[in-house]
Amino acid sequence: MEKVCVVGLGYIGLPTAALLANRGYEVHGVDIQQDVVNTINQGKIHIVEPDLDTFVKAALNSGKLRADTKPANADVFIIAVPTPFHQKGYDIPTPNINYVIDATKAIAPYIKKENIIILESTSPVGTTEKVAQVLKEYGVDIDEVYIAHCPERVLPGKIMQELVENDRIVGGIDEKSTKKAANFYKNFVTGEVLETDAKTAELCKLTENSFRDVNIAFANELSIICDKYGINVWELRELANRHPRVNILYPGVGVGGHCIAVDPWFIVSDAQDKAKLIRTAREVNNYKTEWVIEKIKNEVLKFEIELGKKPKVACMGLAFKPDIDDLRESPALYIAKRLMAEKLDILAVEPNIEKFDEFEIYDFKIAIQEADVIVFLVAHKEFRNLNIINKKVLDFCGVWNKR
Numbered sequence: 001m002e003k004v005c006v007v008g009l010g011y012i013g014l015p016t017a018a019l020l021a022n023r024g025y026e027v028h029g030v031d032i033q034q035d036v037v038n039t040i041n042q043g044k045i046h047i048v049e050p051d052l053d054t055f056v057k058a059a060l061n062s063g064k065l066r067a068d069t070k071p072a073n074a075d076v077f078i079i080a081v082p083t084p085f086h087q088k089g090y091d092i093p094t095p096n097i098n099y100v101i102d103a104t105k106a107i108a109p110y111i112k113k114e115n116i117i118i119l120e121s122t123s124p125v126g127t128t129e130k131v132a133q134v135l136k137e138y139g140v141d142i143d144e145v146y147i148a149h150c151p152e153r154v155l156p157g158k159i160m161q162e163l164v165e166n167d168r169i170v171g172g173i174d175e176k177s178t179k180k181a182a183n184f185y186k187n188f189v190t191g192e193v194l195e196t197d198a199k200t201a202e203l204c205k206l207t208e209n210s211f212r213d214v215n216i217a218f219a220n221e222l223s224i225i226c227d228k229y230g231i232n233v234w235e236l237r238e239l240a241n242r243h244p245r246v247n248i249l250y251p252g253v254g255v256g257g258h259c260i261a262v263d264p265w266f267i268v269s270d271a272q273d274k275a276k277l278i279r280t281a282r283e284v285n286n287y288k289t290e291w292v293i294e295k296i297k298n299e300v301l302k303f304e305i306e307l308g309k310k311p312k313v314a315c316m317g318l319a320f321k322p323d324i325d326d327l328r329e330s331p332a333l334y335i336a337k338r339l340m341a342e343k344l345d346i347l348a349v350e351p352n353i354e355k356f357d358e359f360e361i362y363d364f365k366i367a368i369q370e371a372d373v374i375v376f377l378v379a380h381k382e383f384r385n386l387n388i389i390n391k392k393v394l395d396f397c398g399v400w401n402k403r
């Protein structure tokens with residue numbers, strides 16, 4: 001197995017392609033975006049990820065990696081394209097596997113006997129089976145190839161390390177597929193490679209993120225209950241966690257990112273009458289964001305009534321979690337935008353971003369000086385131990401309160 005074709009060169013596909021090329025595989029990377037292909041072929045990268053540039057440059061220099069908009073023949077095909085969701089009005093969001101299906105159709109003409117096809121995209125249960133069906137419809141004899149799912153669980157910021165060190169779950173559409181795909185990963189993964197079937201592997205990844213979502217929902221709900229009683233949720237959390245079998249997570253302004261806020265819907269949309277807790281957790285986490293917006297608006301109203309003028313409100317943090325620049329599905333960004341849309345005087349702060357297309361980003365020290373109301377939305381390290389005097393502070397992430 002010398003040649004690998006990686007389809008989708010984003011946060012997952014490009015690091016995977018670069019890693020494999022540095023391990024001696026001949027890698028053909030594919031992306032539908034011509035500018036992505038051009039950037040990579042110049043030895044550059046279009047995403048922010050530590051060490052990735054070094055890997056890509058080395059892979060290009062050694063001639064082991066090239067990018068193209070079209071697939072090519074290979075021994076192993078890895079599909080790492082996006083799996084977002086469709087949202088229509090107030091319906092339950094449903095998974096959008098169109099990118100996976102398109103990628104499958106694109107590789108079908110290049111697949112030969114004994115090839116391994118691996119779906120790495122986070123996928124609803126049954127997607128690997130659908131990939132097999134599409135390949136069959138497009139003329140591939142699926143009894144002569146190996147088809148498996150291997151969900152990716154790397155943490156952005158540590159991708160190059162975790163691609164190698166994390167345990168991997170590999171589930172084939174049949175046993176021989178599982179074995180073949182697992183053996184491929186064993187060539188470069190130092191973590192354990194655990195074998196199962198495709199459906200279990202698919203649900204495993206969705207379960208991991210739903211577990212996180214449910215636990216965060218508990219913390220978020222608790223913060224709203226504490227607010228009703230005037231209790232400091234950060235203190236309560238610390239006290240309750242002294243119980244040897246209790247471990248409450250940190251509440252926040254909701255749940256964001258492209259995984260935890262998305263993947264539980266893949267279970268809920270397909271098992272609506274079964275996934276009651278998972279659905280409720282999603283709703284609780286979304287509700288927390290709305291609740292935060294209402295709290296801020298009430299504070300602004302109080303200020304206006306008491307002082308007869310409109311306050312400046314510093315929204316501290318826009319990313320979906322602390323100490324990163326990622327704004328995808330970020331509840332903090334959503335809150336800032338909603339407040340701006342409602343004509344509040346907002347000073348948006350995000351120390352991990354210099355410029356933003358839609359509005360001005362303020363330096364956090366200037367924003368604190370200028371604002372009348374300071375709202376902590378994300379617990380970035382820059383916001384710890386700030387000395388704020390004579391300002392109204394709303395801390396929804398525990399960075400200023402006891403933590």
Ligand SMILES: NC(=O)c1ccc[n+]([C@@H]2O[C@H](COP(=O)([O-])OP(=O)(O)OC[C@H]3O[C@@H](n4cnc5c(N)ncnc54)[C@H](O)[C@@H]3O)[C@@H](O)[C@H]2O)c1
Nearest residue numbers: 008009010011012031032080081082083102103121122152
């Ligand atoms: N980013 C993460 O941290 C992470 C972690 C675990 C799992 N995942 C999952 O991995 C998958 C990929 O995520 P990502 O973050 O790499 O996405 P991404 O958006 O960063 O990259 C996907 C790339 O695929 C390309 N693409 C789309 N359709 C294509 C097609 N038909 N052929 C070729 N290229 C195509 C896009 O142009 C894009 O460059 C998703 O299912 C995601 O949920 C991501």
